[in-house]
Amino acid sequence: MASAGTLHDAFIDELRDAYHAEKQVTKALPKMIKAASSDELREAFENHLEETKGQIARLEEVFASLDEKVKAKKCDGMAGILEEGKSAMEEDFDDLTMDATLIASAQRVEHYEMAAYGTLVAWAEAMGHTEAAELLQATLDEEKAADEKLTEIAQGGINTEAAAAAHPEQDGEDEDEPTPAPVAKRGAAKAVSAGKTKTSRR
Secondary structure, eight states, X not given: OOOOOOHHHHHHHHHHHHHXXXXXXXXXXXXHHHHOOOXXXXXXXXXXXXXXXXXXXXXXXXXXHTTOOXXXXXXXXXXXXXXHXXXXXXXXXXXXXXXXXXXXXXXXXXXXHHXXXXXXXXXXXXXXXXXHHHHHHHHHHHHHHHHHHHHHXXXXXXXXXXXXXXXXXXXXXXXXXXXXXXXXXXXXXXXHHHHHHHHHHO
């Protein structure tokens, strides 16, 4: 009977999963760069493509530090996220909406990777794999920074401009709304009521 797997086995399995995920990202980013209209967004994607190549090399260092063979295991999770992003890029969106959609797709990737690397760092530290933990933490920090940069770009104008283009009529809504009738003050209403009562008694 085969012995049960350990946390170390699960750790190596997750490393191989992450390695395959990063390989997939390097194939997807050039398409996202081509689809982006914003210069700032395009530059962010280009920078992260170079970072991702470095992250692949860093994972190879992690394997080496553990005396493990560099090997990829198909990452179905990343494949699904990238497939959704591909479908979005095939939509006939205006430029601003496409950029907003690209950011959303990229942030799904970042959040998936942040979860994966967060687990890997925690497991490496728990098992005393200090060098591996430091290398993986460096990648986790890059993923967090990339996510923050995408949020900054989205909130810096792309989302607002895309929303304005989607609902241009909202700009003039306040001008077209009728002025509400004045509401009588509570004290004035009581005074009128009291006056009517006195008149009726006479």
